[in-house]
Amino acid sequence: MNKTQIAAASVITAILFGLPFGVKSQYFMTVAIFIFIYSILSLGLRAMMKVGEVSFAHAAFMGIGAYISALLTMKLQLSFWVAWGLASLATGVFALFLGSLAVRTKGVHFFIVTLAMGETIRLIAMNWNARLLGGPNGIYGIPPPPPIDVGFLTMRFDSRMGMYMIALVALLIVVAIMWRVDKSRIGRIWDVIGQDEKLAAVIGINVYRHKLASFILSSSVAGLGGVLFAHTMTYISPYDFSFFVAVQLLMYVIFGGAEMLAGPMVGAATLVVLAEFLRKAGHYELIFYGLILIIVLRFIPEGVVGYLSKKRFMFARSEER
Amino acid sequence: MAVSDVDLDVNEGEILGLIGPNGSGKTTLLNLINGLLRPSRGKVIFRGEDVSGFPAYLITRKGIGRTFQQNVLFRKRTVWENVLIAHEVNDKHDEWLSFLGLSRSRSQEKEASESTLRLLDEMGLISWKDRLCSDLPHGIQRMVGLAIARAVKPDVMLLDEPFGGMNLSEIANMVRVIEQMKSRGVTLLLVEHRMKVVMAVCDRIVVLNFGRKIAEGLPGEVRNNEEVIKAYLGDRNFDF
DSSP, rough: OOOHHHHHHHHHHHHHHHHHHHHHHHHHHHHHHHHHHHHHHHHHHHHHHHHHHHHHHHHHHHHHHHHHHHHHHTTTTHHHHHHHHHHHHHHHHHHHHHHHHHHOOOTTTHHHHHHHHHHHHHHHHHHOOOHHOOGGGGGGOOOOOOHHHSSOOEEESSSSSHHHHHHHHHHHHHHHHHHHHSHHHHHHHHHHHHHHHHHHHHHTTOOHHHHHHHHHHHHHHHHHHHHHHHHHHOOOOOGGGSSSHHHHHHHHHHHSSSSSTTTHHHHHHHHHHHHHGGGGGGGGGHHHHHHHHHHHHHTTTTTTHHHHHHHHHHHHHHHOO | SOOOOOOOOOOOTEEEEEOOOOTHHHHHHHHHHHHHOOOOSSSOOEEEEEEEEOOOOHHHHTTEOOSSSSOOOTTTBBHHHHHHHHHHHHHSSHEEEEEOOHHHHHHHHHHHHHHHHHHHHTTTGGTTTEEEEEEEOHHHHHHHHHHHHHHHHOEEEEETTTTOOOOOHHHHHHHHHHHHHTTTEEEEEEOOOOOHHHHHHSSEEEEEEETTEEEEHHHHHHTOOOOHHHHHTTOOOOOO
């Protein structure tokens, strides 16, 4: 990151932290929380896209995190903070087992395998042990995070503002992790696997191991985001984690562009806001989504952020001359 | 069966040429050696160790590198990035150190980037280093393919038609690089169509036809072998 980027990132972060003190609208806060959550989920999806695969089980892993955290806080009365960590880890363990099968395939086959896994997980949530998982009705009354008492100050999280802060901090943590991935050798290795698996293997990369690692990271982040989703909504059902949600997340990444870290976040922010405007259109909303996807793929396949950054580089280069 | 009953010994430090008409199984043999294909029968022995059926990345780590007949490169990345990643993968330090950005891994990253520049310079690629691989002319792409394979620092290098589609000055440069590798103790197995170059460069030659070995020996012996001449007759690449 150069100085301009660091400055821009700091300013944006400061504004985001300050925003809830200026804006009191509950509606606005809720939209912002969902932008953060979907940014987290899209960043997770992008991690797998780096190795060249799109996981359609991503929404299901989000659901695994959500259900586990809901059950841990409601049935075992664990604190939200503990449940959050445990649910993310547990999602990672699920990803280890399912991923060790899934990453043996690639391309269209990986798509089908993860699609089948995702829908199977959702059908299990729908049909297995309704007393525990609530069947198609899902789980009601998921508690908000408990207050943190540090003596002189008590932080409460049962408001929109509290959830906003938690989601923002979580997003920053995920961004930091993904940024380190991108900047390190792991990111470069994942990148070349995504470009040519055969050549990657021939220069000595254990493609299977790295794809599995990517799948686990990607899915754990989905679980982490799912926990936030559950405790923000206070109500979850299998319908919240369907194939369409996976497609929606993929759209965020494609719209913003997968190459840069900012891409999925810009994609999530733009399309979540757009969805609010399109709310009146009801089911026709999907038509707009489809149109946008076609336009982006046709004219700026590198996504909005990819396109803008390319433009900027061109200017920079011509100035150098 | 694409290849059967081929018994092939490569001696340390030599350049062994592997020739044969189209479809005679040369590339298949390379794929069997470096683990892109698993042999249904037979063995690959490297330094006394049976490595048959090992996955490709392990074969590479044992010290066998290779190039491809087509230009297989990380096309959307620059020449420098292509060669750097091959260097980095084969650093012995763990990539998780790199994830944490620790200073030890930083110095090793610097080392990798320095040896990348050195290698590009040696192979006459330094002026291309910031170009995207997809934008390079064919001959330069072939050279970059070899640079990637060399960055892995193999003891044995399998070259699949390194001169394919090259012009004369590019061929001369490639010959120079191959001889440079030999002088540094790298053993080479060279699959090639162009007989003149093979005859000039190789210490020994093995001839395949229909997946079987039909001749083996010094370039002069192979050139005059009856069966070899018969196998090559009618082949458009026949230009001794």
